[in-house]
Amino acid sequence: MLLAPPVKQVEGQQRWLMFAASIVLVSVPVFVQAPLVRLLPLGSLVVTVIWLLLGMRMLARPASHRWGDLLVGFTWTWLAGSVYWGWLRWEPLLHLPVEAIGLPFALWSLSRNTGKVGNFFYLGSLFGTVVTDVYFYLTDLIPAWRQLMQVEVDAVQPIFQNALAQIQTPWGVGWAIALALLLLVVGILPLFSRQLHWWAFSGAVLSTILVDSLFWLAAIAA
Numbered sequence: 001m002l003l004a005p006p007v008k009q010v011e012g013q014q015r016w017l018m019f020a021a022s023i024v025l026v027s028v029p030v031f032v033q034a035p036l037v038r039l040l041p042l043g044s045l046v047v048t049v050i051w052l053l054l055g056m057r058m059l060a061r062p063a064s065h066r067w068g069d070l071l072v073g074f075t076w077t078w079l080a081g082s083v084y085w086g087w088l089r090w091e092p093l094l095h096l097p098v099e100a101i102g103l104p105f106a107l108w109s110l111s112r113n114t115g116k117v118g119n120f121f122y123l124g125s126l127f128g129t130v131v132t133d134v135y136f137y138l139t140d141l142i143p144a145w146r147q148l149m150q151v152e153v154d155a156v157q158p159i160f161q162n163a164l165a166q167i168q169t170p171w172g173v174g175w176a177i178a179l180a181l182l183l184l185v186v187g188i189l190p191l192f193s194r195q196l197h198w199w200a201f202s203g204a205v206l207s208t209i210l211v212d213s214l215f216w217l218a219a220i221a222a
């Protein structure tokens with residue numbers, strides 16, 4: 001007779017699965033949504049509805065409720081990405097306001113003690129975005145951002161090289177280390193909790209380091 005695994009073991013597996021799923025949901029759009037939104041911005045916007053409907057359907061089932069909750073939170077990040085990168089990417093100052101499009105809903109939902117997994121995932125993703133954008137402001141990379149959005153692919157190399165020169169200064173390196181440590185602390189501390197929504201938050205925050213590292217490597221390779 002097969003014995004069921006201990007409750008603590010099952011809960012631990014669920015937490016790690018939530019953590020991994022959160023990392024995937026932050027990282028995958030970099031490879032999937034980014035090219036889609038440039039070619040078919042309206043198509044990316046339509047996909048938002050698909051994510052939402054799927055999430056709501058999963059929410060209605062006890063067995064998949066937590067994953068539906070996570071998917072609904074992910075919907076806000078996909079919606080913001082569709083709107084900003086589809087039509088507003090030429091203006092960096094609008095990035096954070098658009099990324100925060102789901103913030104009122106998330107705070108309202110949390111005030112009612114509902115949707116914790118999805119809302120904490122969204123807040124973790126938004127926090128990572130804020131930290132990344134703050135670095136752009138501190139190192140004066142906003143002009144490079146605007147230039148990259150206006151040139152063809154074959155003309156990005158000089159822009160990347162100038163941006164790397166700014167990043168590799170003591171000021172740029174110092175702030176990169178400081179903000180990376182901030183992300184690590186904010187991302188690791190929730191892992192001491194046993195609640196799933198904190199693991200969703202942690203995965204979203206820590207994946208920011210992964211995504212930012214990929215962009216840094218892309219700039220070096222350009």
